[in-house]
Amino acid sequence: MLRVADVLALPAVQRGVPTVLVGGRALDAGVRWVHVSDSAAVARLLDGGELLLTTGAAWPTAPAQLRALVAELTAVGVSGIVIELGARMPRVPEAVVQACASSGLALVALAAEVKFVAVTEAVHRALIEAQTEALRERQRLHDLFTALSLRGAPADVVVAEVARALDAPVHLENPAGEVVAIEALRVPVSEALPPPGAGDRDRVPVQARGVRWGWLVAGDGPAHPAGRATVMELGATALAFGCLADGEGAWTVLAHRSLIDDLLGARFAREEDIAARLRRLGLDPAAGIGHGLVLHTDEAPDRIIARARAAGVVAVGSRRGADVVLLVAAGAGALTDAIVQRVSGGVPAVLGPGADDVLGLFASTRAALELAGRSSGSHGPRVLRVADRPLERLVSALRDDRRLQAHSEQMLDPLVRHDRDRRGDLLDVLAALVAHPGNRSAAAAASHLSRSVFYQRLAVIGDLLGADLDDGETLAALHLALLARRRDETRTT
Structure with missing residues (x-):
């Protein structure tokens, strides 16, 4: 029209x-x-x-x-x-x-x-052209969303195509108001996401066979030749086909995985954008103390999240390799070891420091991942806390301080060059030493070396660094350098 x-x-x-x-x-x-x-x-x-x-x-x-x-x-x-x-x-x-x-x-x-007749003819001609363009655009979009359905495109891809077609922010939410996927285009996510249930937005249901799985919601945007409602209905139909094929659970997996990936990959320009998405998944960083939690388990993340909610813990989680990474916050009180073990199901767990904002959760989760990577396969306590390890806390607090990286490079450079040139294991030997500072027999066992070979390696390390490995301050400085190095390695991988 x-x-x-x-x-x-x-x-x-x-x-x-x-x-x-x-x-x-x-x-x-x-x-x-x-x-x-x-x-x-x-x-x-x-x-x-x-x-x-x-x-x-x-x-x-x-x-x-x-x-x-x-x-x-x-x-x-x-x-x-x-x-x-x-x-x-x-x-x-x-x-x-x-x-x-x-x-x-x-x-x-x-x-x-x-001439009124000339005006009438011009308007009627323009109306026919507009109707023809609308038909062409409807057919193009029908072909596009049909192809997405046949290929089994995930919900976030469908949502992105709807947003591009409308040139407007679009998000998909489930009946509980949790955001499954969003394409905000040029608008900050925090602005593109209205409060749950807010009006003044175009909304179409995603449903099939009498089941409603959620809503497709679009923000303000220009008129569309095929009509905004038509575009959204075609997108909603493609999403409904996806639910019929993959099940509603695929939406939850997608929502949690994309948020965890964006947080840990630092793929956000504004903290509030991540905070808005977290709030739509039930976790408000500003409402209490949150933590990063890493579990080494084969269990499906959705089962762990369900168990967390039963224990009164809000959780957002996703699998990353052999681990499940969660952002957790207790509804009331602290996350005791007993509560953490209820959430984990008894598998080893690493809990990051408490945080009350997005950057804090970012640092807490990375610190937990780094400690989990170093403690994998150990027989220590079932719940490890980064907060109980002073140097871990320090590295987490100085997460982006260039001086920490410079300290690591200065302290360890001779060992790094030695291991690179000779395919050596001096860094691993040093890590075993600082992990067992008062028990070199245990350190040798952790290195899978005999005591004599272990002591030979220590002598080489001392000579290369020009350091006394029996000096407590030296060991602390080397431990800090190793933690900083491994943290940087974790970030790059």
């Missing part, structure tokens, strides 16, 4: 030197036809959506009658009034202007004479 503004831009109308007397949002009214009449009783001949072209030759002159005429035209739903000025009506009566302004009806005056 054309808009009044589109009609005014046509050359046939421009030749009449149009002046907009009532415009603004009224110019966005749809025009489905043009009707030419000077009759004051024309309203009874109209069905709505017509743009009235008139000279006003048979219109009354009394202000009350003119206001009544405009009221009748508004009531039947005309798109606007275009009046050609002339000897009978040299200027538009003020009563007509005021009545149109009050009712939000577009009003345009033509200063020069035009």
Whole structure:
């Protein structure tokens, strides 16, 4: 459907030197036809959506009658009034202007004479072209979303295509209001996500066979040739086919995995964007103390999340390699070892430091991942806490300080070059030493070396570094350097 503004831009109308007397949002009214009449009783001949072209030759002159005429035209739903000025009506009566302004009806005056038939033909031709373009665009989108369905495209791909078609932010949410996928385009995610249940958004249900799996929601955007509702319905149909094929659980996996990946990969420009997505999954970083939690387990993340909720713990989680990574927060009180073990199901768990914002959760989760990588296969406590390890806390706190990396490079460079050039294991031997500072027999066993070979390696390390490995301060500095190095290795992988 054309808009009044589109009609005014046509050359046939421009030749009449149009002046907009009532415009603004009224110019966005749809025009489905043009009707030419000077009759004051024309309203009874109209069905709505017509743009009235008139000279006003048979219109009354009394202000009350003119206001009544405009009221009748508004009531039947005309798109606007275009009046050609002339000897009978040299200027538009003020009563007509005021009545149109009050009712939000577009009003345009033509200063020069035009052929109404030429205007009618131009509008009708433009309407046919618009309808043809709409049909072409509907077919293109139908082919696009059908192809996505047949290929088994995941929900986030479908949502992204809907957003690109509408040139507007689009997100998919389940019945609980949790955001499954979002494509915000040029808008910050925190702005593209309204509070759950908020109105003033285009929403279409994603449903099939009597089951509603969620809603596809679009923000403000331009008109679409095929109609915004048509685009969204085609996208919702593709999403429903995906649910029929993969099950509703695939949405939960996607929502949690994409958020964990974006957080740990630092794929966000604003903290609030991640915070908004977390809140839609039930975890508000600012509402309490959150932690990163890493479990070395083969169990499916959704089962762990369900167990966490049963224990009163809010959790968002996803698998990363051999581990399950979760962002957790206790509803009330602290995360005791007993609660953590209930969540983990008894498998070894590593809990990062407490955090009350997105960057804190980012650092907490990375610290837990780094400690989990070093403690894998050990027979220590079932719950390891980064907060119980002072150097781990320090490395986490200085996560982006260039001086920490410089300290690591300065301390360890001779060993790094030795291991690289000779395919040696001095860094591993040093790690075993700092892990068992008071028990070199245990350190040798952890290195899988005999005591004599282990002591030989220590002698080489001491010579290369020019350091006394029996000095506590030296060992602490080397331990800090190793932690910083391994943290950087974890970040790059």
